[in-house]
Amino acid sequence: MSKKELYQINIQPHALDACEIIRDRFYIEDEYNIINLNKEPESSFFVKITNLIRGHAEGEGSAHFSWRKHDRSRPLVTSVFTYVDVTKCNCRPAPSAAAKEEDRTVTVALPPIDPKDVIGVPPSSWCRCPRYWVIAVNYELSTPSGSRCSEQNAMGKLASIGTPTWGVREVFVHGNNPKKESNPLFPCGVCENMLQKVNKDIFNRYGEDAVLYMYDATKPHKLVSLPFPEISHRDGNSFKQFVSQDLRSGVLQD
Numbered sequence: 001m002s003k004k005e006l007y008q009i010n011i012q013p014h015a016l017d018a019c020e021i022i023r024d025r026f027y028i029e030d031e032y033n034i035i036n037l038n039k040e041p042e043s044s045f046f047v048k049i050t051n052l053i054r055g056h057a058e059g060e061g062s063a064h065f066s067w068r069k070h071d072r073s074r075p076l077v078t079s080v081f082t083y084v085d086v087t088k089c090n091c092r093p094a095p096s097a098a099a100k101e102e103d104r105t106v107t108v109a110l111p112p113i114d115p116k117d118v119i120g121v122p123p124s125s126w127c128r129c130p131r132y133w134v135i136a137v138n139y140e141l142s143t144p145s146g147s148r149c150s151e152q153n154a155m156g157k158l159a160s161i162g163t164p165t166w167g168v169r170e171v172f173v174h175g176n177n178p179k180k181e182s183n184p185l186f187p188c189g190v191c192e193n194m195l196q197k198v199n200k201d202i203f204n205r206y207g208e209d210a211v212l213y214m215y216d217a218t219k220p221h222k223l224v225s226l227p228f229p230e231i232s233h234r235d236g237n238s239f240k241q242f243v244s245q246d247l248r249s250g251v252l253q254d
Helices: 003-007 013-026 045-058 097-103 150-160 189-206 228-235 237-247
Strands: 033-036 076-083 132-137 168-176 211-215 222-227
Touching (some): 045 076, 045 132, 045 211, 076 150, 097 189, 150 189, 211 228
Antiparallel strands (some): 033 222, 076 132, 076 168
16 A cells, blocks of 8 residues: 555544554655655756755854854754745636535635746646745744744745645755754644645645755755655655765765
């Protein structure tokens, strides 16, 4: 049984957790999708997103150090959410009556994408609509428990401009930690729950999933992607083996 088939079974969460533990213990031949950035052209969707993230995280537009407890060496996490104009998306069969009714609640018309902000579309994506994007970072004014994750901040931006949850298509997460390599970075438990709720709306509307992309390193050479329903596999033997043997293998040093 594939992971997607497993996650679509209507069973209680604790039963699904048990199934995941058993699968992680005995099934370690999972295949993860890797994008080698060194082989991508400059016009590539993935290269444009990566340049966007690195330029924001390392440039003047990054979080001012005053938001980092006045410590420039504190870790910084940057997230990019891509989304589409749902009123113009016809990438899947005609929506149900309930979906059409939901679409009527979307009253915000997105402006045309500025040429300088055009990033393209992932080549294998089920949705071929032009991508808009928002970028956000985390901050820690007080204790870690009082911090706000970059994913939550990005979702807040989307909510504030009237974009519905089912408009999300991809999420990119990149960590910049001067003291320790922190990539690949999974969303925290709170963000994961929020992303799963977002994906439920996407799946109910289109029968498809949004995708999480994580980087191999602070100075990235590779991307690994997982559909949102598979985010919970962060602790599985298969993913740990994948990171140590596949994602980090053959990485060029800057």
